[in-house]
Amino acid sequence: EDQVTQSPEALRLQEGESSSLNCSYTVSGLRGLFWYRQDPGKGPEFLFTLYSAGEEKEKERLKATLTKKESFLHITAPKPEDSATYLCAVLAHSGGSNYKLTFGKGTLLTVNP
Amino acid sequence: KAGVTQTPRYLIKTRGQQVTLSCSPISGHRSVSWYQQTPGQGLQFLFEYFSETQRNKGNFPGRFSGRQFSNSRSEMNVSTLELGDSALYLCASSLLLVTGATDTQYFGPGTRLTVL
Secondary structure, eight states: OOEEEEEEEEEEETTTTOOOEEEEEESSSSSEEEEEEEEETTTOOOEEEEEETTOOEEEEEEEEEOSEEEEEEEEOOOOOOGGGEEEEEEEEEEEETTEEEEOOOOOEEEEEE | OOOEEEOEEEEEEEETOOEEEEEETTTTTTEEEEEETTTEEEEEEEEEEEEEEEEEEEETTOOOOEEEOSSOOOOEEEEEEEEEGGGEEEEEEEEETTTTTOOOEEOOOEEEEEEO
């Protein structure tokens, strides 16, 4: 069964203190890895898609990287508005011609001013 | 372009009742997926519809069902509600989510269901 594990479960940073979130996965037939941001009471907001090991994508203070077993979301000089839950999801083969998105439980990031 | 919309946003029901949730995907998107989100279990996949057919199903009891209409709008139904069904129900749409393609799923704001 596909597994996606995110760590840490919660992370508290000071404004400007850079760090990384981890997403490790065990799936067969990975087709893509997604990062989402979710604010309280809202639906997940799409951030990045990574397709193959070695790929990197950046958006403002966020940078996502992918290896064959894990992905990292690097946050450089975070601001309080970056506080949210960050979700990782993998799209993998689920039988026949179907694919399924499996989510990790997320990392709750809090950035203090 | 309008995003994914879900109605109602909030719902309070009692045990044993049934509920229907609605989802309108982004215009042009043909795949609609449903997820249940709870603090303990995170986001769990319920089912996915494409062209009015259920293509994929998660590990939920038969009380959870859905359908998709010809305009790609989708509904989800939960019968005989239990306290444990209290959750945020999220709908996501994508262009195709077909074999070999890596489509991004865009989420709606969710329906917060509370079962008393």
